[in-house]
Amino acid sequence: MPTSLICPDCDAEYAAGPDEPWRCTCGHALEFAAEPHPNGNPLPLSQLNTTEGLWTFFEFLPIEKHVSFHEGFTPLVDAPEWDAQFKLEYVFPTGSFKDRGATTTLSRAVELGVEKVIEDSSGNAGAAIATYAARAGIEADIYVPADVKQSKLMAIQRVGARPVRVEGTREDVTAACLDAVEGGEGWYASHAWNPAFFAGTMTFAFEVAAQRGWTVPDAVVLPLGHGTLFLGAYRGFKRLNDAGIVDGMPRLLGAQAAGYAPIVSALGGKASNDEGPNDIADGIQIAEPARGTQILEAIEATDGDAIALGSDPVETALDRLHLNGFYVEPTCAVAPAALRRYREEGVLDPTDDVVVPLTGSGLKTM
Numbered sequence: 001m002p003t004s005l006i007c008p009d010c011d012a013e014y015a016a017g018p019d020e021p022w023r024c025t026c027g028h029a030l031e032f033a034a035e036p037h038p039n040g041n042p043l044p045l046s047q048l049n050t051t052e053g054l055w056t057f058f059e060f061l062p063i064e065k066h067v068s069f070h071e072g073f074t075p076l077v078d079a080p081e082w083d084a085q086f087k088l089e090y091v092f093p094t095g096s097f098k099d100r101g102a103t104t105t106l107s108r109a110v111e112l113g114v115e116k117v118i119e120d121s122s123g124n125a126g127a128a129i130a131t132y133a134a135r136a137g138i139e140a141d142i143y144v145p146a147d148v149k150q151s152k153l154m155a156i157q158r159v160g161a162r163p164v165r166v167e168g169t170r171e172d173v174t175a176a177c178l179d180a181v182e183g184g185e186g187w188y189a190s191h192a193w194n195p196a197f198f199a200g201t202m203t204f205a206f207e208v209a210a211q212r213g214w215t216v217p218d219a220v221v222l223p224l225g226h227g228t229l230f231l232g233a234y235r236g237f238k239r240l241n242d243a244g245i246v247d248g249m250p251r252l253l254g255a256q257a258a259g260y261a262p263i264v265s266a267l268g269g270k271a272s273n274d275e276g277p278n279d280i281a282d283g284i285q286i287a288e289p290a291r292g293t294q295i296l297e298a299i300e301a302t303d304g305d306a307i308a309l310g311s312d313p314v315e316t317a318l319d320r321l322h323l324n325g326f327y328v329e330p331t332c333a334v335a336p337a338a339l340r341r342y343r344e345e346g347v348l349d350p351t352d353d354v355v356v357p358l359t360g361s362g363l364k365t366m
Contacts, residue, residue, distance in 0.1 A: 002111040003062045005195065006033040018114045022181060022188035029291055031195050032062040035239075042245055045210050054100060054203040060239060061199050066110035067136040068103050069093045072203060076211040076355070081324060082336060084354040085217070087208060089229075090328055094128045094155060095361035097229055100204060101197030102128035105189050106136045108196035114138060116186035120177035122170060122283055123152030124360055125191040125228075130161035133189075141186060143177035145170060149282075151364045170285055192226040192290035201232025202239065208355055209237070209246050216240075216250045218352040221339045223331060223359055224254035224263060224306060225284030227295040234298035250355075252298055253347070254306035255338030257281040257331075261308035262288060263295055269307060278311045280318075283331030283360060305347055313337040327362040335359075 002016035007024035008031055014020050024030055038059040042048075050056050054072025055065045071092050079086045089097035106129070109117055116139040119129040126142035133140035140161035144153065148165065156163045164180075166173045181188045191197045209216055216237060222230045233252060240246045256264050259277025278285075289295060299306060317337035318330055335356050342348045 004033045005030040016112060018112045018187055022190060022193050029193055035062055036060055037243055039243055042214055057203055057206045063104050063108050063196060063199055065107055067106040067132050071099045071103055073207055082339060084339060084356050087355060087357045089357045089359045090361040094131050095364050096124040097357060097359045098125045098128035098191060101191050101200040101228060102132040104200035105194055105196040106132040109138060109187060110136055114187040117189035118177060118181055118186035119189045120174045123148050124283060127152050127155035129189050130156045130159050133161060134159035143173050145173050149365060171287060191228050197228060198232050198235060201229050202236030204229060205233050205236025209240055214246055216246050216248060217355045219251040219253055219348060220355045221253045221255060221335045222357060223284050223334045224256050225286040226289045227291055229357060230254055231291060231294055231298060249302050252302045252304040253342055255334040256306055256308040257284050258308045258310040260285040260287055262292060263306045264308045266296055267306055278309060278314060280311050280330040281314055281334050307338055307341055309334060309337050326358055328358050329360040329362050329365045332358050332360045
């Protein structure tokens with residue numbers, strides 16, 4: 001039976017079903033009422049059967065696998081020029097880490113008997129939800145900005161989903177999408193609100209730990225918009241630490257785009273240059289993250305931080321990534337650029353062991 005939902009703020013509980021709410025009546029994001037916490041010693045990576053991809057960790061997931069391309073276990077490679085390891089999240093079926101959440105979200109939709117999903121996205125999440133909806137045989141409407149990149153628009157259209165282009169800001173796109181959800185037009189497969197999405201993104205942490213012999217790095221530097229990977233990483237590493245599978249938590253260091261940096265502002269920081277809003281990192285141009293409070297709590301719990309970068313350092317990092325064979329999209333370069341800044345400012349020591357996810361493919365910038 002599908003797991004019910006609960007509000008961690010007011011303790012209200014909601015039965016699982018296609019008509020379940022997308023958030024609590026008190027306004028707080030919902031979570032699963034039951035979260036599996038397996039015990040015991042994990043197998044070394046050499047003995048793990050990873051043919052099921054991220055679903056290898058099914059014992060940690062409150063969802064059964066129904067919709068999958070066997071995605072996951074993306075490569076973790078050395079990046080000597082950055083003195084870090086890069087996790088190549090851009091090699092997923094739709095070219096971004098958002099497939100982690102799409103496989104679990106659409107599997108949840110199948111469990112609930114959902115007939116149509118609705119999502120709002122700047123591109124990557126929409127392409128992922130549309131693709132996995134097609135795999136599930138579920139209808140999908142994807143609300144996107146009117147100026148969405150053509151490659152991402154085509155990724156939505158070609159799998160049979162209906163893109164709904166909305167003029168205005170990213171917040172206007174969400175508002176239009178929520179009007180449709182509240183009007184009963186479909187189940188909200190939101191990468192920002194739906195707990196099923198975060199169940200998928202937390203597998204990032206499981207994979208990193210397994211690929212490192214069940215150890216964690218000193219720090220992970222991640223792009224930060226709605227925080228779907230940031231919070232997923234926090235939840236995953238915390239789950240492993242609470243189960244005694246790893247010893248300790250990595251520091252989680254966020255990278256936001258200047259002009260769209262509410263987490264940095266909440267921490268009392270500011271953009272690291274004064275050249276105006278970062279217009280190239282379109283994937284993290286989020287002014288009001290749905291789970292902003294949770295992001296701040298994760299930063300505090302891990303002795304983390306967040307900084308905002310303008311376009312120049314991101315473009316420099318993007319060129320450097322491409323020249324080293326990492327063909328990623330511009331938003332993806334924010335985290336490597338932030339890694340350099342964190343080291344320059346002494347937040348990270350030169351000897352710190354750091355993992356950076358490369359989140360989206362450059363093939364999606366056409």
